[in-house]
């Protein structure tokens with residue numbers, strides 16, 4: 228007998244793409260069909276997984292691909308430490324370990340017919356990219372889609388090909404921006420910080436849903452703009468990225484107050500965040 | 509009534525070992541008494557409260573949770589079997605036995621930990637009614653008692669002025685153990701000695717309530733100033749269960765390990781990007797007390813403290829959680845006046 232919850236699936240890397248300096252996307256295919264079936268029975272957008280390289284360790288990040296695409300799992304991560312460096316160094320044809328999906332998800336079934344506004348900064352796009360594709364893969368189910376995405380510089384924008392894709396679609400309103408000084412001579416998007424750009428784009432908030440993901444400072448200044456635009460705190464969602472080890476509510480590492488981010492999250496509404504101790508985040 | 513002479517605990521251990529049990533008992537180790545695997549010749553001393561809790565025999569300090577063979581850039585999973593030997597724990601304190609019940613909840617909270625459950629299943633806890641307590645004991649303040657039976661499969665009780673033990677089975681596992689020990693047990697009568705008396709030192713309900721309203725209290729800062737951040741309290745605690753997962757490897761093999769860890773250490777919540785949600789010892793003390801007296805109650809309906817007092821006995825700075833709770837209780841009473 229082994230401890231079943233810690234046995235990972237073997238995943239083969241079938242595609243690797245460098246998105247931005249130190250940021251990489253991997254497309255992973257389950258080596259074992261039974262693992263794939265089990266994963267997609269449970270997977271909903273917003274959930275995360277633990278990706279690993281034996282000998283280096285495991286690291287938690289979101290699943291960046293939607294459940295509508297059932298052949299693979301994609302993740303996008305920044306190299307920040309030893310484990311992410313080891314995962315970064317893996318190439319197409321090699322394998323990584325994966326266990327999950329864990330955590331809660333965005334309640335997208337309750338958003339049917341409603342306008343959805345996605346707001347992301349930098350490496351905050353991957354956790355909501357899965358939702359964007361999930362929504363776009365189900366035409367007619369949801370209302371109009373607005374995407375506001377900013378990064379420090381043009382080079383720091385992730386999913387550059389997909390941004391071009393989304394920008395060309397009639398069912399998406401895309402606003403891209405870079406921080407002042409981060410633009411290149413041929414930059415066609417906006418220049419400014421995300422909260423400012425959002426305010427300017429002014430998507431109507433009444434009855435709509437907003438997803439915000441990015442650095443804490445961006446979220447902090449974006450929330451008042453959303454409230455001003457008429458979004459209700461219960462309809463504003465974000466994901467928390469605490470340090471996680473077990474993913475299953477037992478190692479005690481991911482608490483914010485009595486909330487276990489790995490179990491009760493990572494998806495929270497602004498309403499819920501207001502009841503969590505800010506000093507613990 | 510099953511009776512054992514007070515000096516016959518080693519005989520009990522020997523007969524159980526012969527019956528195939530791994531026997532864990534309070535064994536004298538220099539100046540300390542520790543819960544340890546008993547081997548013939550080792551002296552069992554059920555008098556002092558053991559320095560370590562029984563936790564490590566069910567939840568080891570370090571455990572392999574996954575194993576891989578490595579070959580250049582490729583790897584393959586290998587079996588990582590769980591070690592769950594049939595075990596008898598003799599003279600475990602009631603506070604430790606109760607702690608295992610609290611940990612059952614954690615390790616079966618939505619996701620089940622097979623290793624924990626297998627070891628629990630394979631382990632028979634023979635509780636010892638405490639005949640003496642020290643100044644750090646506070647089981648009666650957190651819902652326990654020196655003769656509590658929660659979590660115990662059998663009970664040993666001092667009798668006839670500490671000259672005998674009465675051994676009583678409480679369930680199937682206890683009955684099986686008594687049957688295996690029949691050769692050293694006598695039928696007879698004995699008068700149980702009174703259990704230790706442990707004064708109630710604080711009102712735990714008041715502490716739980718206070719914690720719900722005092723996330724920002726200056727108390728945390730004061731505690732943080734005295735704390736050295738060494739983590740002994742958590743390692744000695746029978747309920748503390750936080751752990752880390754780390755890989756270790758050679759060229760040909762890698763293991764994924766689960767190691768004890770604690771919220772009292774600075775690196776516990778440190779993000780690889782640099783941010784630390786609990787940047788100072790004050791925030792970590794808050795987490796420790798809140799988790800035990802508030803969050804655990806919210807999530808599992810009970811405290812994550814059974815009043816064993818080990819944290820206080822070991823703390824190099826003499827920070828006793830019971831003292832903290834007493835201060836909280838008093839602060840609350842003063843505020844209510």
Ligand code: FES
Nearest residue numbers: 474478479481489
């Ligand atoms: S990651 Fe272990 S408890 Fe949440």
